Amino acid sequence: MPQHHRSVPELFRQLWTFLRPFRWKLFGLWLIAMLSIPLNMLTPLPLTIAVDSIIGSRPLPAWLRALAPAFLQSDTAALLTLVLAGYIGVALAAQLQGLALWRISSYVGERMIFAFRGRLFEHLQHICASYHDQQGPMDSVYRLQHDAASVKQIPIDAVIPFMRALCMLLGLGLLMLVIDWQFALVALGMLPVLFVLTRQCGRRLRATWSEVKSTESATIACAQEVLGASRIVKAFGRETHEHRRFLGHAENWVRTHNSLASVGSGFDFLFGMAVACGTAVALVVGLGHVKSGRLSMGDFLLLMAYMAQLAGPLDMATKKMAELQSCLVGFRRALAILDIPPVIADRPEARPLARARGGVVFKGVSFAYPGSAPVLRSVSFAVPPGTKVGIMGTSGAGKSTLLNLLTRFADPDDGAILLDGVDLRDYRLTDLRRQFAIVPQDPILFSTTIGENIRYGNLEATQAEIEAAARAAHAHAFIRQRPLGYDTPVGERGARLSGGERQRIALARAFLRDAPIVILDEPTSALDARTEADLIEVLEELTRGRTTFLITHRPGTLKACDIQLVLKQGRVSLHALDLDQPTPPTVLEPVTV
Ligand SMILES: Nc1ncnc2c1ncn2[C@@H]1O[C@H](COP(=O)(O)OP(=O)(O)OP(=O)(O)O)[C@@H](O)[C@H]1O
Numbered sequence: 001m002p003q004h005h006r007s008v009p010e011l012f013r014q015l016w017t018f019l020r021p022f023r024w025k026l027f028g029l030w031l032i033a034m035l036s037i038p039l040n041m042l043t044p045l046p047l048t049i050a051v052d053s054i055i056g057s058r059p060l061p062a063w064l065r066a067l068a069p070a071f072l073q074s075d076t077a078a079l080l081t082l083v084l085a086g087y088i089g090v091a092l093a094a095q096l097q098g099l100a101l102w103r104i105s106s107y108v109g110e111r112m113i114f115a116f117r118g119r120l121f122e123h124l125q126h127i128c129a130s131y132h133d134q135q136g137p138m139d140s141v142y143r144l145q146h147d148a149a150s151v152k153q154i155p156i157d158a159v160i161p162f163m164r165a166l167c168m169l170l171g172l173g174l175l176m177l178v179i180d181w182q183f184a185l186v187a188l189g190m191l192p193v194l195f196v197l198t199r200q201c202g203r204r205l206r207a208t209w210s211e212v213k214s215t216e217s218a219t220i221a222c223a224q225e226v227l228g229a230s231r232i233v234k235a236f237g238r239e240t241h242e243h244r245r246f247l248g249h250a251e252n253w254v255r256t257h258n259s260l261a262s263v264g265s266g267f268d269f270l271f272g273m274a275v276a277c278g279t280a281v282a283l284v285v286g287l288g289h290v291k292s293g294r295l296s297m298g299d300f301l302l303l304m305a306y307m308a309q310l311a312g313p314l315d316m317a318t319k320k321m322a323e324l325q326s327c328l329v330g331f332r333r334a335l336a337i338l339d340i341p342p343v344i345a346d347r348p349e350a351r352p353l354a355r356a357r358g359g360v361v362f363k364g365v366s367f368a369y370p371g372s373a374p375v376l377r378s379v380s381f382a383v384p385p386g387t388k389v390g391i392m393g394t395s396g397a398g399k400s401t402l403l404n405l406l407t408r409f410a411d412p413d414d415g416a417i418l419l420d421g422v423d424l425r426d427y428r429l430t431d432l433r434r435q436f437a438i439v440p441q442d443p444i445l446f447s448t449t450i451g452e453n454i455r456y457g458n459l460e461a462t463q464a465e466i467e468a469a470a471r472a473a474h475a476h477a478f479i480r481q482r483p484l485g486y487d488t489p490v491g492e493r494g495a496r497l498s499g500g501e502r503q504r505i506a507l508a509r510a511f512l513r514d515a516p517i518v519i520l521d522e523p524t525s526a527l528d529a530r531t532e533a534d535l536i537e538v539l540e541e542l543t544r545g546r547t548t549f550l551i552t553h554r555p556g557t558l559k560a561c562d563i564q565l566v567l568k569q570g571r572v573s574l575h576a577l578d579l580d581q582p583t584p585p586t587v588l589e590p591v592t593v
């Protein structure tokens, strides 16, 4: 996976491009979150009044004298009721605020993840198939599943609470300054220390989180691979070997989590100690002021309550800071998906294609997989519409690769492939892919029912059409034998069917497709001679009037073809099948480059 190293401001800039559509909702959320600040500041006030004016004999604060009716102020019992009502009122408002915050942030947050995840999934579908072949799907799945949630966690679980904590600090600081400026200065003096501490630890936390996430992803990928291939593992008796391999990954997981815990807890410890020292000094100053009469007992209690509240947002800010590091790493990993270029993409002026006639020309096509020797070297040939081409060649000669180029799973490094005289790259990709019905070498089915797998060829097909396709592919009989018939689940990737059954379902799927070009990569390799013989007739039907490319090692299957294309050391030669010698140039003239 490409890892562009994005700085933190760059990450936030990118995040904003995803959050823009949600900006008003986020603003509303921020406002609700901010409501907690005045509510928190009001919470200790009833206690101050009770201590100073009910237990003690201090007059009520001026603002309360102005607000409360006179008869309440002279009667102690009435005053107590007023204080209690104030206490309950503030608590109720705080609870309602918490409730609204929780529900709205969950709603908005899940919508944001939904949108971001959808965007990532769309991109993953458009990147080159060989990327998934190379990387395996698990890492992408982990990023989609876990890392994508960072798009919500950063703003809602980290930034908004962080900003609220900062505003709270500011508000409390101002209030404390008004009540006793010396006390306030001591209390706020610890802020710069905490800031430096937070910054230092942030870097280390981010690096450790990055390691944690990749070890987690590797462990899960290992488990998925081993469990997915459990038959092979058992057949080769490699359970212990795989167990050791899994434990190796899991060991790394433990190690990175431990180093995360040691960085995190060390930070927590230093932070907690800094806050305790600050509070101790402020306590000494406050007590001195109470003794000298500069501060009332009630105000002292109020200041200490604010001091405790100061520790709350500070603590929150640091916890959120640690969480933010993890989210930033997650977001960076999720963004890395979008950095993978969609190798095969439409040209800006790509042309539409309703239905091709099916004339295919390879013009000096060369191709090599990245980092490997060339598979095809300047391959040239022409196939008129409706021709059936049998492709032969030793294993690894490049037969499947040739057809992957034709279906644009990759583009040639050199030369061009023309369909009806137009370069494949000039067509819209979705239109181009509609022109092919493909039966791949290793047919993969989806873990749904047999019927749904056949319907994949044409989502609009009726049950009758599905059954007709299955009949044509000689699959109907075995499907009907199952108690659930077409509703039989096929298991993960079709594992509950035999190789030959899978192949026939893949053929039925291709039948339903009704495309002008048919591509069959060893469609009968898993079938017995009898079924194969039956199917050759069926293939006649499937391929009538369509350009067909049929890879096969079986001479019997080749009979259905008009011409034969032989691949050898990256080059091709064409033969008319019955003559087994170079085709007359009038019919198939290899294109000279
Ligand atoms: N994704 C890939 N990355 C790198 N090399 C690949 C990839 N796919 C195939 N190859 C290599 O390219 C060569 C041609 O492979 P290809 O699958 O086209 O062979 P084939 O003729 O279809 O063989 P077979 O008859 O065994 O199916 C082989 O040497 C193979 O190892």
Ligand SMILES: [Mg+2]
Pocket (backbone or CB within 6 Å): 399, 400, 401, 441, 521
């Ligand atoms: Mg092949």
